[in-house]
Amino acid sequence: MKKTIKIVIFTVFALLCAVMIALGFYLASIYAKVNRIPLDEEKLTSPSLAIEIFDSENKLIKEENTFNHGYIKAVSIPDHTKAAFVSIEDKTFYEHSGINYKRIAKAMLNNIKSKSLKEGASTISQQLIKNTHLTSEKTFERKIKEIALAKKLEKRFSKEEILEQYLNVIYFGSNCYGIENASNYYFSKSAHDLRLEESALLAGMIKSPNRYSPISCYDRAFARRNVVLDEMNKDGIITLDECICAKNKPIKLTLNTTYKNKLNSYSQAAIDEASKILALPAKQIALHGYKIYTYQNESKQASLEKAIKDVDTDGNDNAGIVIDNAKMGVVAFIGESAYKILDAKRQPGSCIKPVLVYAPALNEDIIYPCTQILDEKTTISGYSPKNVSGSFKGYVSAREALSKSINIPAVKVLSYVGLPKAKAYASDMGIEFDEKDDSYALALGGMNYGTNLLSLAGAYATFANSGVYSSPKFISYITDRNNKLIYIHKKEEKRVLRKDAAYLLTDMLRTCAKTGTAKKLSELNLDIASKTGTVGKPSSSLNLDAWNLSYTHDFTCGAWIGNLDNTPITMVGGNQPSQIVKNYFTFEEDKSEFSTPSSITTKAIDLEELSVNHRVVLANNYTPERYTQNEMFSSFNLPSDISNKFVKIESPEVKSKVTGQIATLTFDAKDYLNYEFYNHGKMIANVSGKEGVQSIELPLINDREKVEIKTSYIGEERQDIKEINLIKTSKVQKNKWYV
Numbered sequence: 001m002k003k004t005i006k007i008v009i010f011t012v013f014a015l016l017c018a019v020m021i022a023l024g025f026y027l028a029s030i031y032a033k034v035n036r037i038p039l040d041e042e043k044l045t046s047p048s049l050a051i052e053i054f055d056s057e058n059k060l061i062k063e064e065n066t067f068n069h070g071y072i073k074a075v076s077i078p079d080h081t082k083a084a085f086v087s088i089e090d091k092t093f094y095e096h097s098g099i100n101y102k103r104i105a106k107a108m109l110n111n112i113k114s115k116s117l118k119e120g121a122s123t124i125s126q127q128l129i130k131n132t133h134l135t136s137e138k139t140f141e142r143k144i145k146e147i148a149l150a151k152k153l154e155k156r157f158s159k160e161e162i163l164e165q166y167l168n169v170i171y172f173g174s175n176c177y178g179i180e181n182a183s184n185y186y187f188s189k190s191a192h193d194l195r196l197e198e199s200a201l202l203a204g205m206i207k208s209p210n211r212y213s214p215i216s217c218y219d220r221a222f223a224r225r226n227v228v229l230d231e232m233n234k235d236g237i238i239t240l241d242e243c244i245c246a247k248n249k250p251i252k253l254t255l256n257t258t259y260k261n262k263l264n265s266y267s268q269a270a271i272d273e274a275s276k277i278l279a280l281p282a283k284q285i286a287l288h289g290y291k292i293y294t295y296q297n298e299s300k301q302a303s304l305e306k307a308i309k310d311v312d313t314d315g316n317d318n319a320g321i322v323i324d325n326a327k328m329g330v331v332a333f334i335g336e337s338a339y340k341i342l343d344a345k346r347q348p349g350s351c352i353k354p355v356l357v358y359a360p361a362l363n364e365d366i367i368y369p370c371t372q373i374l375d376e377k378t379t380i381s382g383y384s385p386k387n388v389s390g391s392f393k394g395y396v397s398a399r400e401a402l403s404k405s406i407n408i409p410a411v412k413v414l415s416y417v418g419l420p421k422a423k424a425y426a427s428d429m430g431i432e433f434d435e436k437d438d439s440y441a442l443a444l445g446g447m448n449y450g451t452n453l454l455s456l457a458g459a460y461a462t463f464a465n466s467g468v469y470s471s472p473k474f475i476s477y478i479t480d481r482n483n484k485l486i487y488i489h490k491k492e493e494k495r496v497l498r499k500d501a502a503y504l505l506t507d508m509l510r511t512c513a514k515t516g517t518a519k520k521l522s523e524l525n526l527d528i529a530s531k532t533g534t535v536g537k538p539s540s541s542l543n544l545d546a547w548n549l550s551y552t553h554d555f556t557c558g559a560w561i562g563n564l565d566n567t568p569i570t571m572v573g574g575n576q577p578s579q580i581v582k583n584y585f586t587f588e589e590d591k592s593e594f595s596t597p598s599s600i601t602t603k604a605i606d607l608e609e610l611s612v613n614h615r616v617v618l619a620n621n622y623t624p625e626r627y628t629q630n631e632m633f634s635s636f637n638l639p640s641d642i643s644n645k646f647v648k649i650e651s652p653e654v655k656s657k658v659t660g661q662i663a664t665l666t667f668d669a670k671d672y673l674n675y676e677f678y679n680h681g682k683m684i685a686n687v688s689g690k691e692g693v694q695s696i697e698l699p700l701i702n703d704r705e706k707v708e709i710k711t712s713y714i715g716e717e718r719q720d721i722k723e724i725n726l727i728k729t730s731k732v733q734k735n736k737w738y739v
Contacts, residue, residue, distance in 0.1 A: 264335030289481030295329025349533030403516030532573030
């Protein structure tokens with residue numbers, strides 16, 4: 001038994017040795033191969049790089065796409081700034097020869113335990129190589145290339161030169177490459193003038209620029225900055241008093257407004273999309289010479305820019321976007337803000353109603369456009385919505401509630417659909433929700449974080465595309481420096497709504513563009529659907545966001561005005577944003593029309609039943625035309641009831657009261673009926689088109705008065721004849737009359 005155990009142990013040990021030897025040979029062969037890769041010094045020292053971006057006609061887009069134009073020499077960077085990066089990124093930077101073997105071994109053990117390649121243990125030298133020579137893929141071969149080139153780097157350049165090159169290429173978020181650009185953007189000054197706490201903030205950001213952004217993630221950025229300060233104190237670079245003093249200072253940003261247009265240009269949006277597609281930072285896209293071909297249309301871009309320029313936005317942040325619905329390509333985009341607009345999330349206000357509320361309700365056959373909803377004081381699951389007007393309109397149709405953006409009916413309809421189902425529909429149209437988005441306030445755009453213009457426009461394009469969603473994209477395709485195709489946009493389509501449901505929603509939004517909150521667009525001679533949204537500032541008459549989302553058959557156009565620092569505005573969605581959209585479609589005349597699906601049918605409903613009992617009931621063959629209303633329905637969701645009101649003529653019940661020799665006859669009249677009263681064959685009264693209690697007087701001449709009542713529908717010959725008699729009683733009964 002013992003002998004068998006020894007054999008097994010020896011065999012396992014031999015196999016492990018063989019594996020280790022094979023692995024060693026494999027790694028050595030890779031190292032030998034990659035060691036022949038030359039170090040490209042131009043990539044390390046080039047002060048400026050650019051990405052070529054082309055429009056839909058393959059013409060170079062004339063926007064600035066340069067990087068590192070703010071290069072700064074190490075001698076001009078404060079010592080505490082350089083020390084902050086060394087403390088948090090590579091404590092042994094000045095001791096090692098490019099590689100920290102202890103950190104690599106520790107990282108490998110942690111990766112084996114986690115069965116992943118999460119930890120890289122890269123030194124500053126390795127990070128410089130990765131950011132200038134290699135891709136971001138996480139493979140052993142790439143890591144070996146990184147090690148080999150880092151060692152060459154250390155032999156060729158001094159530590160001070162390496163640190164200078166490193167600080168001038170690393171990414172700080174918001175399109176900032178290099179510490180000089182970052183300092184100019186976040187603090188409006190050169191890196192030469194960075195204070196201790198500012199240096200620590202920038203050093204802390206580079207681990208994850210989005211996660212530690214001082215703009216969008218203040219608390220995380222603050223905590224990360226203080227970690228850097230603590231490390232500097234541990235390393236003896238700053239004293240405890242200096243550390244405490246710096247940690248107690250709030251983050252104070254002074255964003256450079258000269259970055260406004262560049263941050264929110266079409267080119268920048270395309271670069272950001274390319275970074276996600278290629279899993280590369282923009283710097284590497286430039287270094288590799290990739291070329292980006294977009295959907296931008298030169299004419300439409302110019303029209304959108306002019307549409308915004310011609311509207312007084314009062315210095316507020318703003319943005320506009322146009323999507324080609326067939327290609328789901330963004331043909332025009334422009335924004336103005338010191339922050340990156342498409343990275344921010346804003347409350348959508350009432351622009352969420354079509355996506356989250358009314359489209360799901362139509363697709364689930366819960367409502368018709370003509371469904372009557374009671375606008376009244378309401379509380380649902382503890383939430384009490386209010387209308388902007390502060391008043392209630394009573395019963396309104398779903399069409400009117402949506403087009404005039406009445407809040408309470410929207411919340412009611414959301415409750416009919418149910419929050420989980422409604423959110424599932426909106427998610428399928430590209431709207432993202434936070435786990436805290438679980439209140440009926442969602443019907444009015446009350447999201448924890450919100451959404452952005454690109455996502456909203458993509459959701460609205462779903463309606464134009466007959467209920468099929470596809471994510472909107474800036475990029476059509478990407479090639480390498482040798483024009484070899486490496487990416488092409490292929491639409492991934494998902495049917496979210498039936499064609500008829502999408503069309504009914506579109507028709508409701510047509511009403512909004514004609515007579516609703518977007519009625520500015522009614523002056524346009526085109527088939528357009530639209531919705532506005534305004535987000536109010538709590539306990540204030542001012543607002544935070546103003547939106548308009550509109551679409552034709554061919555194009556979706558959206559406009560937003562607000563401020564990403566939450567400075568309030570005086571604007572509303574039906575005003576300036578709607579004017580921007582109107583301007584755009586005036587410049588870019590669109591003659592496309594929505595096509596009616598075969599599953600849409602028009603039926604006459606009983607208008608009397610709708611107005612009195614608030615029920616959607618089909619009219620019958622006898623219903624007079626004046627008491628019908630034509631409404632559109634899905635063939636899959638027709639009203640099941642047919643009105644019986646006009647099948648039989650309703651003769652009135654008559655009451656009488658005698659005063660002297662005059663009898664007063666009273667009855668409850670209907671405004672759709674005509675009543676003729678005859679006495680002994682002679683007409684004594686004609687009541688037509690009157691509603692409510694009516695009375696006529698009849699002189700009493702004979703002991704028996706015969707009265708004939710002919711009732712008919714106005715405009716029809718059909719009649720119902722009813723006869724009543726007024727008889728005088730005997731003297732014993734004191735000459736009383738009765739019918």
